[in-house]
Amino acid sequence: MERVDHLAHERNKSEFDVDAMKIVWAGSPHAFELSDRISKLVASDPGFRKDNRTMLSRKDLFKNTLRKAAYAWKTIVDLHLSEEEAAKLRFYVDEPAYTDLHWGMFVPAIKGQGTDEQQQKWLPLAYKMQIIGCYAQTELGHGSNVQGLETTATFDPQTDEFIIHSPTLTSSKWWPGGLGKVATHAIAYARLIVGGRDYGVNGFIVQLRSLEDHSPLPGITVGDIGMKFGNGAYNTMDNGVLQFDHVRIPRDQMLMRVSQVTREGKYKQSDVPRQLVYGTMVYVRQTIVADASCALSRAVCIATRYSAVRRQFGSQNGGPETQVIDYKTQQSRLFPLLASAYAFRFIGEWLKWLYTDVTQRLQANDFSTLPEAHACTAGLKSLTTTATADGIEECRKLCGGHGYLCSSGLPELFAVYVPACTYEGDNTVLLLQVARFLMKTVSQLGVKKPVGTIGYMTRVDHLMQCRCGVQRAEDWLNPSALLEAFEARAARMSVACAQNLSNFDNPEEGFAELSADLVEAAVAHCQLIIVSKFIEKLQQEIPGKGVKQQLEVLCNIYTLFLLHKHQGDFLSTGCITPKHASLANDQLRSLYSQVRPNAIALVDAFNYTDHFLGSILGCYDGNVYPKLYEAAWEDPLNDSVVPDGYHQYIRPLLKQQIRTARL
Ligand SMILES: CCCCCCCCCCCCCCCCCCCCCC(=O)SCCNC(=O)CCNC(=O)[C@H](O)C(C)(C)COP(=O)(O)OP(=O)(O)OC[C@H]1O[C@@H](n2cnc3c(N)ncnc32)[C@H](O)[C@@H]1OP(=O)(O)O
Numbered sequence: 001m002e003r004v005d006h007l008a009h010e011r012n013k014s015e016f017d018v019d020a021m022k023i024v025w026a027g028s029p030h031a032f033e034l035s036d037r038i039s040k041l042v043a044s045d046p047g048f049r050k051d052n053r054t055m056l057s058r059k060d061l062f063k064n065t066l067r068k069a070a071y072a073w074k075t076i077v078d079l080h081l082s083e084e085e086a087a088k089l090r091f092y093v094d095e096p097a098y099t100d101l102h103w104g105m106f107v108p109a110i111k112g113q114g115t116d117e118q119q120q121k122w123l124p125l126a127y128k129m130q131i132i133g134c135y136a137q138t139e140l141g142h143g144s145n146v147q148g149l150e151t152t153a154t155f156d157p158q159t160d161e162f163i164i165h166s167p168t169l170t171s172s173k174w175w176p177g178g179l180g181k182v183a184t185h186a187i188a189y190a191r192l193i194v195g196g197r198d199y200g201v202n203g204f205i206v207q208l209r210s211l212e213d214h215s216p217l218p219g220i221t222v223g224d225i226g227m228k229f230g231n232g233a234y235n236t237m238d239n240g241v242l243q244f245d246h247v248r249i250p251r252d253q254m255l256m257r258v259s260q261v262t263r264e265g266k267y268k269q270s271d272v273p274r275q276l277v278y279g280t281m282v283y284v285r286q287t288i289v290a291d292a293s294c295a296l297s298r299a300v301c302i303a304t305r306y307s308a309v310r311r312q313f314g315s316q317n318g319g320p321e322t323q324v325i326d327y328k329t330q331q332s333r334l335f336p337l338l339a340s341a342y343a344f345r346f347i348g349e350w351l352k353w354l355y356t357d358v359t360q361r362l363q364a365n366d367f368s369t370l371p372e373a374h375a376c377t378a379g380l381k382s383l384t385t386t387a388t389a390d391g392i393e394e395c396r397k398l399c400g401g402h403g404y405l406c407s408s409g410l411p412e413l414f415a416v417y418v419p420a421c422t423y424e425g426d427n428t429v430l431l432l433q434v435a436r437f438l439m440k441t442v443s444q445l446g447v448k449k450p451v452g453t454i455g456y457m458t459r460v461d462h463l464m465q466c467r468c469g470v471q472r473a474e475d476w477l478n479p480s481a482l483l484e485a486f487e488a489r490a491a492r493m494s495v496a497c498a499q500n501l502s503n504f505d506n507p508e509e510g511f512a513e514l515s516a517d518l519v520e521a522a523v524a525h526c527q528l529i530i531v532s533k534f535i536e537k538l539q540q541e542i543p544g545k546g547v548k549q550q551l552e553v554l555c556n557i558y559t560l561f562l563l564h565k566h567q568g569d570f571l572s573t574g575c576i577t578p579k580h581a582s583l584a585n586d587q588l589r590s591l592y593s594q595v596r597p598n599a600i601a602l603v604d605a606f607n608y609t610d611h612f613l614g615s616i617l618g619c620y621d622g623n624v625y626p627k628l629y630e631a632a633w634e635d636p637l638n639d640s641v642v643p644d645g646y647h648q649y650i651r652p653l654l655k656q657q658i659r660t661a662r663l
């Protein structure tokens with residue numbers, strides 16, 4: 001049967017080279033080729049089917065995830081896939097699994113915090129998956145407050161071992177992914193106790209399960225913590241609980257890059273900063289920022305295609321009704337999310353560069369950029385995951401009633417995504433870290449020159465009193481006007497917080513009292529980073545007909561949308577006047593009209609397969625209604641015309657009503 005493209009008329013409207021945009025989105029021709037090839041490989045293999053996920057019981061779902069993970073590994077080995085290809089395969093398989101924590105946290109923790117000898121011993125085993133690891137930091141009683149962890153690792157000089165112990169119920173490890181049912185080993189974080197002295201939290205490699213029959217080793221109590229939010233969704237993951245009862249491990253299983261314990265029981269701190277114990281979190285936060293654009297673009301692709309298919313009201317003389325994408329309200333909700341997906345893509349790329357840079361510096365014992373890397377990863381993780389989780393839910397609403405169906409793909413996407421606002425650092429707690437960094441920067445102005453993402457603070461005197469020069473709506477398209485408005489707002493909010501803080505005798509009390517304002521200042525700073533990196537990206541050469549113009553439109557939408565949404569900040573700090581705000585809004589409306597004919601092509605540029613999207617509403621050909629109709633009949637509830645339970649619960653009720661009616 002010939003495949004009809006119901007969105008062809010939309011694709012014909014586009015004003016730019018979609019193939020060139022696909023390369024910009026992927027990052028390079030090589031990244032595009034890789035992504036395209038692996039996504040098609042996964043989509044065409046029935047072993048990676050995922051359309052029944054929301055209908056399975058937890059046990060069946062979990063077993064199916066184990067099957068897929070093993071099948072993915074077999075595919076990687078059989079096809080001799082490179083590390084890069086394997087990572088893409090995991091991405092397109094699109095099912096959270098214990099392997100994420102093994103590759104995403106266990107391996108990086110050993111690499112970042114292990115000595116050379118430790119890496120040589122453990123990494124080959126982990127690379128071949130002869131051991132499977134998890135990252136066991138969080139406890140029942142403490143997640144955010146890492147220094148409050150209670151698990152102990154006490155050095156026993158008699159036997160040259162550490163004794164790992166959970167002294168209280170609240171010290172039970174709680175949440176680690178992969179721990180519940182799969183991991184054979186953990187990087188367990190525990191308080192290091194040597195000679196009766198507490199040296200704070202450190203990582204230890206602890207074997208949990210037998211490599212022969214998978215039973216927990218003596219002293220280990222381990223299991224799954226139970227069902228989580230949503231059908232399917234993150235329930236493919238075995239988040240676990242773990243208690244240690246005086247479990248002994250050899251001394252050399254303490255990760256010793258940051259600090260060491262000698263055979264004689266002496267504690268030694270190396271010259272790398274203690275914060276490197278937190279290094280794995282910095283790495284993962286950076287990957288989470290890159291992932292935000294993937295999750296948001298997926299939701300936006302579904303909502304954009306469906307908005308072009310869906311018609312409601314407005315028929316004239318019996319003609320077709322209006323496509324809902326043509327309503328200005330729909331555009332004002334959808335297009336900023338489309339622009340955000342692109343903005344997050346580019347900030348993810350930049351953050352990857354920053355992370356690589358800081359890692360190289362750390363290897364050369366240059367720790368100078370670590371505080372900025374921590375502030376950027378923490379702040380951008382917070383900002384992008386919050387916006388993405390909210391954006392996915394907005395996309396569901398943009399799809400009306402059908403968005404609430406699991407077959408739209410949006411409920412599961414939301415349920416899988418939303419814990420990103422909590423894991424790897426609660427988003428508010430992370431913004432407070434950014435705020436601390438900003439307050440330190442302001443307090444050191446004149447003493448230490450701010451560089452990198454806080455470089456704008458060198459012009460603080462100008463930014464405190466500059467006036468916006470915008471006179472006509474088009475003036476808002478000038479990148480300098482936009483940048484200055486965002487810089488002035490961020491600088492003024494930080495300086496105001498710093499001034500308010502100075503009124504407190506006790507700075508910590510002041511910080512706690514003003515924390516809500518500090519979080520807002522941190523948001524302003526992080527938004528400025530995203531805006532400025534988007535603008536920088538556009539200063540580069542970007543090949544392809546009309547590609548750069550489209551990106552300029554998206555950059556302006558992203559920036560002016562933020563200005564509109566946060567106009568309270570911009571007005572109260574005096575960075576702009578109500579007239580400027582109103583002109584910005586006029587400009588935004590005109591930008592929505594410019595993006596409208598290109599909307600479908602802009603989501604096609606993500607190059608997602610129908611398998612990856614997992615959504616009837618977002619399917620490439622836009623043939624939504626027949627597919628929805630067919631899918632309904634495939635629901636297990638429709639296996640029989642008369643439901644199970646009819647004789648037990650419906651028929652007696654109906655009969656009883658007949659008797660009552662006769663009375
Ligand atoms: C199929 C086959 C496939 C094969 C191929 C496969 C390839 C596969 C690849 C798979 C990929 C999948 C991706 C993974 C998926 C993820 C899944 C989700 C996992 C989720 C895991 C987790 O969820 S895991 C737990 C995370 N749990 C937190 O996230 C706790 C937050 N809580 C804190 O993070 C701290 O506790 C908090 C608040 C800072 C206060 O810490 P505190 O009290 O000690 O600190 P203070 O505030 O006193 O800070 C003291 C000084 O340290 C500075 N500083 C603080 N942190 C710093 C840092 N990180 N780096 C540098 N510096 C730092 C600070 O700036 C101060 O500096 P200064 O003194 O100079 O001012």
Ligand SMILES: Cc1cc2nc3c(=O)[nH]c(=O)nc-3n(C[C@H](O)[C@H](O)[C@H](O)COP(=O)(O)OP(=O)(O)OC[C@H]3O[C@@H](n4cnc5c(N)ncnc54)[C@H](O)[C@@H]3O)c2cc1C
Nearest residue numbers: 135136137138142143144175176177419422423424425428
């Ligand atoms: C799906 C999922 C997977 C996870 N995987 C892992 C894993 O693999 N390994 C692992 O070790 N952990 C894992 N975690 C745990 C996760 O890292 C923690 O839940 C997270 O760091 C938040 O900590 P918390 O739960 O203690 O939140 P809490 O700190 O208890 O937060 C509760 C509330 O208090 C607020 N709050 C806390 N402190 C402050 C403060 N100082 N100032 C202002 N407000 C504050 C927060 O903003 C939040 O609103 C996972 C969690 C989830 C949900």
